[in-house]
Amino acid sequence: MEKNITIHLKGSASVAVSSQGLSGLKALQALGIDNTENLAAVKINGEIKDVSTEIDSSAKLEPVYVDSQEGLQILRHSAAHVMAEAVKALFPGVKVTIGPAIKDGFYYDFDYKRPFDANDLPKIESKMAEIIRKDLPFIRSEVPSDEAIEFFKSQGETYKVELIEDLSEEVVSIYKQGNFTDLCRGPHLPSTGKIRAFHLTHVAGAYWRGDETKAMLSRIYGIAFADQESLNTYLENLEEAKKRDHRKLGPELDLFSIQDDVGPGLILWHPKGGTIRTIIEDFWRQEHYKAGYDIVYSPHIGRAKLWQTSGHLDYYQENMYSPMDIEGQEFYIKPMNCPFHITIYRSRIRSYRELPLRWAEMGTVYRYERSGVLHGLLRVRGFTQDDAHIFCRPDQIEDEILNCLDLTLHLLRSFGFYEYEVMLSVRDPERKKKYIGNDEMWEMAEGSLVNALERRELSYRREEGEAVFYGPKIDIKIKDALGRAWQCTTIQFDFTLPERFNMTFIGKDGQEHRPYMVHRALLGSLERFFGILIEHYGAAFPVWLAPVQVIILTITDRNIPYGEDLLKILSDTGVRAEKDFRNQKLSFKVREAQTKKIPYMVIIGDKEMETGNVTVRLRDGHNLPPMPPTELIDRIKNEVKLKSA
């Protein structure tokens, strides 16, 4: 029915138009948008819709372009549909399942008589290119569920039937392009031709609905952009990430290794990695003392009864290794440090006057991880947590959380991480019974986490239902030099362990009270953090962390005595220096030092011997003017202090 309506362009003018045959596209054109070539969709009153959507009442509009965040998601989702069409055309009998856009591209899961492999991808790509060239429109329609079920049944698409049945909607939307019809909420691009650059990246197995008891499907991953240049940039970034891969750089630079002889997921820290780890640990300890922590140590194994009391044997056993028999008694290797710290707490009666207690330990724990999930230093079976437990009175909790946040931000910044993603995980309000502890405790705990975050003006995402059963938590992910996010920090309330271990303190009133307990790891684990550091810096560590800060390169054998003197001067002042006095060309030695990413190359020849100076080459290729050794030492000391460069 025709009527006169008013449409507004967000942040701009409005016009009166007739609603007769008014699509989103026409409405945008009426509002003076002429860049329709790059339109992915349109936001109507804030809701993202196809540009073909009919507008029948006054509305606020906003164009969504293919190169915007939201536009890209749509483009990739549409690319998934195109891929599905291509696969169906090439492999008769294949069944389609689901195919969404994801953070970094898109995928589609297929059920076929054989899994797809990398050799199939070029064929699929050229078929997709063909479909894209045809510039087929995506046509949306809404059909009653039973009709849709009949349709997909007739196509043999049993997974789609299952999806519609589970939706239990009266009407579902379907999208058709070319010969391919898919159940889909949309929105989609106006037509396939808008996908101007795409690439199928890899194949993988994936369970139907992520459930390992269900069918194993064959998943194809791809990436798509609105233009070729963006795709090229993306592929270049992948290359860059590959160059920084800690699994490659670590062994190459002799930092660490993982070897078959020892076992998967178990890390050998080589001397250079060990040097870095020592620096991290020393710094960590120093900052923890400053923040009012005490350091404790605990053993690697403990009696079965301890793990029974803590609940680990009931709730965590699948992550624990089999018990070992010691003189007829069972002991377990620890997957966590908490029971030990609690046992220290319980070694005598505690007064409210001594709280809060903050006990930190670089505690090495062992957890069973399924072989398929192991990944370099980032996911291992034995790792050292920078763990601590805080035991405090309820009235102290907010300051304690704040203290944790301040310490973690200070540490992370010192290591060169300035961007974070903060998540606050709270109870699922619908299923409170799932969790231990009463409402009052949860509200108090959550309130203290929120207050601390707000007092430090940290923006965070609230995640309902993501809390562990024993308490709410804050998780922090850091962003590295390539913008990738890595989980490190976790600050968790624990309502269950104080109960289980019957922990108490004597209050002002002379009565026993239950302490609050917070479990926190700030860097997460040393292994993972080291892996992240390697990738963040591409193993070109800042001077304070560099395992070798200076290498002395001689030009001829005549310079060796001066080189030895220099080495001694540097080493005596605490500079980590090495020598390369081999009878080789300078350029040869420079090249080698460069590949080792050593920050300072000190070059000494006859000139330097005469003047008593050093010539310094930086790893970025620049030279410093000749200077006396003391000046170099001051420079290094200063950089170590500032943790810069």
Add this chain to the structure above:
RNA sequence: GCCACCGUAGCUCAGAUGGCAGAGCACCUCACUCGUAAUGAGGAUGUCGGCGGUUCGAUUCCGCCCGGUGGCUCCA
């Protein structure tokens, strides 16, 4: 654990229809004494991931296992 792919010298990689396994770099020796990313010559290097099977003969074919990579799932 499951699905796909992969495993040849310390590293990067060739190789053969089943018949004594190769290159470059690294390593060792010698010569060169040299000024900012590779000096030259020579030498040594392997249970061809492991075990079993087929075969006159297996690194190659088959089976099982171990390990790695990308995912699923899970997580510091």
